[in-house]
Amino acid sequence: MNTLAVKELLYKMADDQLILGHRNSEWTGFGPLLEEDIAFSSMAQDKVGQSQALYQLLHELGEAEPDTVAFTRNADQFHNSQLVELPNGEYDFSLIRHFLFDTAEALRFEMLTQSSFEPLAKLAKKIQGELRYHTMHANIWIKQLGSATEESIGRLQKSLDEAMPYALGLFENSEFESDLISSGVFAGEEELKSKWLEQVEKIIDQTQLTLPDVLTLTPKTGGRAGIHTEHLQPLLDEMSEVFRIDPTAEW
Amino acid sequence: MNKSLDPRVNRLDLPQGELTPKVPLDQFGTFEVFVQLKEGKGYRHEGSVHAPNIDMAFLFAKEQFSRRLMCAGIFVAETRNVFVTGFTEDKDSIYNHISDDFPEDGEIENYEVFHLNKRGKQHEHIGSVPSKNHQHALAQAKGEFIDGPPVFNIWVIKTADILFTEEEDMIMWNTLHEKKFRDASDYKAADKIKAFKERQQ
Amino acid sequence: MYGGGNTFEPMKATGIENEDPVLLAEFEARIERGEKIEPHDWMPQLYRKQLIRMIEQHAHSEIIGALPEGTWITRAPGFKRKLALMAKVQDEVGHAQLLYSAAETLGKPREQMLDDLVTGKSKYSNIFNYPAFTWADSCFISWLVDAGAIVNQLANARGSYGPYCRALERICAEESFHLKYGHHCVIHLATGTEKQREMMQAAINRWWPPMMHFFGPPDKASVHSEILMRWKVKMSSNDDQRNQFLDMYVPKIWELGFTIPDENLKKNTVTGKWEYTEPDWAEFKRVINGDGPCNAERLAVRRTAEERGRWVRKALLTPKTEYVTPLA
Ligand SMILES: [Fe+2]
Ligand SMILES: [Fe+2]
Ligand SMILES: [Fe+2]
Secondary structure, eight states: OOHHHHHHHHHHHHHHHHHHHHHHHTTTTTOSSHHHHHHHHHHHHHHHHHHHHHHHHHHHTTOOOHHHHHHHOOGGGOOOOHHHHSOOOSHHHHHHHHHHHHHHHHHHHHHHTTOSSHHHHHHHHHTHHHHHHHHHHHHHHHHHHTTSOHHHHHHHHHHHHHHHHHHHGGGOOOTTHHHHHHTTSOOOHHHHHHHHHHHHHHHHTTTTOOOOOGGGOOOOOOGGGTOOOTTHHHHHHHHTTTGGGOTTSOO | OOOOSOHHHHTSOOOOSSOOOOOOOOOOEEEEEEEEOSTTSOEEEEEEEEESSHHHHHHHHHHHHSSSSOOSEEEEEEGGGOEEOOOOOTTOOGGGGOOSOOOOOSOOEEEEEEEEOSTTSOOEEEEEEEESSHHHHHHHHHHHHTTSSOOOEEEEEEGGGEEEOOGGGGGGGTTGGGOGGGOGGGOOOHHHHHHHHHHHO | OOOSOOOOOOOSSOSGGGSOHHHHHHHHHHHHTTOOBOTTSOOOHHHHHHHHHHHHHHHHHHHHHHHHHHTTTTTOSSHHHHHHHHHHHHHHHHHHHHHHHHHHTTTOOHHHHHHHHHTTOSOOOGGGGSOOOSHHHHHHIIIIIHHHHHHHHHHHTTSSBHHHHHHHHHHHHHHHHHHHHHHHHHHHHHTSOHHHHHHHHHHHHHHHHHHHHTTOSOOOOOHHHHHHHHTTSSOSOHHHHHHHHHHHHHHHHHHTTOOOSOTTOEEOTTTOOEEOOOOOHHHHHHIIIIISSSHHHHHHHHHHHHHHTHHHHHHHOOTTSOOOOOOO
């Protein structure tokens, strides 16, 4: 097993979960209806918890403590996709992103239940239930708002068009792609992407939304290599504002 | 308005000036939520959610009523589909007041029966009876339960009107017990206080 | 979270002289026996009105109460705090949901209550109109404001209205996590670096006056209090709750080496009651009536949330389901 390759995989997954969990937590207390406020917050907590578990795996591979890794790196050291760092926008954008991301996330972890890297396979199996709820939530919401009023369909369509190039950036290939595949750690971004497209299409087909033609889109890549939009660094500054007052202190 | 101390609020673009009243909306429907804490235990009424349909009611109920400790399954039913009997007091079981007669209309299908065993507590799921309609279900339940401990109020819901947790969704609660961060017992710090006091002396 | 200091409907006449004396006697006897009143039971108009008002205020306090601590939700230091604060603030929103349901069983729909909140028609706990300047302020709230709320909620959980008591039982179970989490945070600041201690002391200094206001003005014996106590709507006096809070938490604050900004604060060993400088009730009144440091922001945030969510609710509204009062 190529440890560098595994670390790279773990980092990009952990960073995705953390940054999106953080973004989604911004809705807590501001949600469009009370019960949804609660549901969306739970999923944000799941994501932050999952990122912590992934950083813990990294820690076991020799990286620093989860808190240090999460709260002291700068944007260029983060490997998350650009999709997750974009501002929340209105609820339509947050929901579309949640749908696109969580569909990929659930499939990725499902593939990883077969990973030859045991600790990751174990984690992937453990969180299957959390992911099942997330995708159930996303699918129900998209199906309903995607076929409800002119306004909701229009809003979702606009957000879908905006988010799609970024979502394709989720599948940015790593330099270790063939390593990961041959060693059975992960079946690779290409395979994930085709499963994802199939699933996304299946849900969008049940709505009045139109999936943009992915062949005509340029994926927003770079995130995996530490190239980010202008939104990530301010997010990190905010997230670590208290922690960085004294990173050695116990809070 | 001044800049907020909450960076999230600053990103919200708060409206300036006077508050304008929110336009009143019609409300979503009401759904009753029943939770099973552990496998093998009964389902108990836990509360209600507002939702536009039963699928969303399930989504909402799951996080509002089973996000802590443990849960093995939940089900939801629209409140207006709950058939509610009258109430009795003291030792007088409501079954003493249930008629043995019932209308003949309807095909036989399952109905779920819920008992209120103590005033001030929640209704508990007691079982299901194949019946033609709600009154028939009550008459059937009467035969079975009239000799038991007194029941003060009964709810009957047609099984088809309930959204149950599907077998493959039961894993949704698997990691609940690991979410220590919402568990009071995970916040012990007596040692820190003790060490602090010792340093003070 | 929530505290005392409910504002009740001003009562010149109680209106109970118009109620059916036989029904009223049965109702009072039931409460006297320690039984709960349920939504289908007969109840005096006044009981219904005051309960709606109280539970609604409590619900508003939960949903607005999510905001001061929410101030720090994106900045909580470290995973453990980040997860806990997210869950804690979420619980407060959840408490609002439970309490609105309880109030709905008395006949007021939730949307109407939310309307009355954003238009300023109904009140919520005064303390949430104060700002959380630093992380330590959020720790103060989690520990001590929630502690105050628990004193109040445990008392109310012994009240007479079934749905409210059941909601409070659920709520109190969650509050124990809030309280422990908050205390844990404060202990870490207290036993940490000099800078951390200073942050915490400053937060205590800021929050002490609103904390003393939290349980409401001193009780004066009035018809209103007397009848509400008899009907187990109001379960203990503001002063008793304040005293209970001081008794339980002042020693715990002192134990951590902090000072409390009231030189007159001490327990009278003869009466067993705490003595303190009379809180500034004029300020309390002013803030309740809208002129606190954060009233405008709190309401504007709620209103924005409602307005930005409108298209979502509108899109989902269908005639296929129907609003009815929750059952229990
Ligand atoms: Fe997810
Ligand atoms: Fe609360
Ligand atoms: Fe609380």
